[in-house]
Amino acid sequence: MMEIGFIGLGRMGSGMAANLQRAGHSLTVYNRSPGKDTDLVRAGARRADTFGDACRADVVFTMLSDDRALEDVAYGDAGILTRLRAGAVHISSSTISVELAERLAADHAAVGQRFIAAPVFGRPDAAAAARLAVVAAGAPDAIDEVMALLKSIGQRVFIVSETPKIANLVKLSGNFLIASVIEALGEAMVLVSKAGVDKDQYLNILTSTLFDAPVYRTYGSLIAYEKFEPAGFAAPLGHKDIRLALSAAEALMVPLPLASLLHDRFLRLLANGGEGLDWSAIGGLAARDAGLS
Numbered sequence: 001m002m003e004i005g006f007i008g009l010g011r012m013g014s015g016m017a018a019n020l021q022r023a024g025h026s027l028t029v030y031n032r033s034p035g036k037d038t039d040l041v042r043a044g045a046r047r048a049d050t051f052g053d054a055c056r057a058d059v060v061f062t063m064l065s066d067d068r069a070l071e072d073v074a075y076g077d078a079g080i081l082t083r084l085r086a087g088a089v090h091i092s093s094s095t096i097s098v099e100l101a102e103r104l105a106a107d108h109a110a111v112g113q114r115f116i117a118a119p120v121f122g123r124p125d126a127a128a129a130a131r132l133a134v135v136a137a138g139a140p141d142a143i144d145e146v147m148a149l150l151k152s153i154g155q156r157v158f159i160v161s162e163t164p165k166i167a168n169l170v171k172l173s174g175n176f177l178i179a180s181v182i183e184a185l186g187e188a189m190v191l192v193s194k195a196g197v198d199k200d201q202y203l204n205i206l207t208s209t210l211f212d213a214p215v216y217r218t219y220g221s222l223i224a225y226e227k228f229e230p231a232g233f234a235a236p237l238g239h240k241d242i243r244l245a246l247s248a249a250e251a252l253m254v255p256l257p258l259a260s261l262l263h264d265r266f267l268r269l270l271a272n273g274g275e276g277l278d279w280s281a282i283g284g285l286a287a288r289d290a291g292l293s
């Protein structure tokens, strides 16, 4: 059993930390705002007053919103890079930029720590049920040491590279693909529903034939019933991921015309009061554009 620090108990982190705890590990948890660690502490986790305090561990997980949040927690006098002991492992599960993952890998290595990128696919319900798909990359010795931890948060663990940033690239490409499905579903659904076709029946036709996949079932139903609140994955984070995918694509000189379109769809949503909605709400824009509610 390992000593684990867990930083970031948001929608995803709270479920992931609970599963590590259930697997028998000793947890020290930190969240910027109070109140999100109550269940974990009640079940035996230690509450850290600062994120630096959560670094007295063999492994520290971070599950934070974005690059800026992770930079705040990793760098600076009380940051992970200063506080984690040499040889310990930082597992970064946030969806961050390829560039930050590359920088963190180098900076951790410079002080003798190890860095693994382990972003995840799956929404908060999957995080709570330990059914995430974990896409990990890092040095094989570090990955071997933490494999049991990755398995306790996910139903599948995929090792994609020895270079951490590659896992982040795979994650960003996946979210680009999901957002494309959301937009396409929204457009197709409004086309038929404006002509009077029942959305339920339409969705059933799709998901019981050519489109028999979780992504169509999950997002098809959110769009059909306009279940955009409460947000499981908040629209500003979806916007962030498309921006990061575009930036990774620019660095590799890979045109992604669809991602550019999606970037504008997110801007339209956010500029019109969509901040608090689930990212699937971009799938509701086609209906508004067609003059429906």
Ligand code: NAP
Binding pocket: 007, 008, 009, 010, 011, 012, 013, 031, 032, 033, 036, 063, 064, 065, 066, 068, 069, 070, 072, 073, 093, 094, 095, 096, 120, 121, 122, 123, 124, 232, 233, 234, 237
């Ligand atoms: P969330 O519920 O908004 O939680 C974000 C976490 O980051 C909270 O603990 C928040 O603390 C913390 N945070 C933000 N800025 C911070 C800062 N400057 N310093 C310290 N802590 C800070 O987000 P989430 O849905 O769990 O997503 C977390 C990450 O997982 C994101 O990178 C997201 O893209 C990715 N992801 C999300 C999903 C999903 O379906 N939700 C799926 C896969 C991957 P406070 O509580 O104080 O705000």
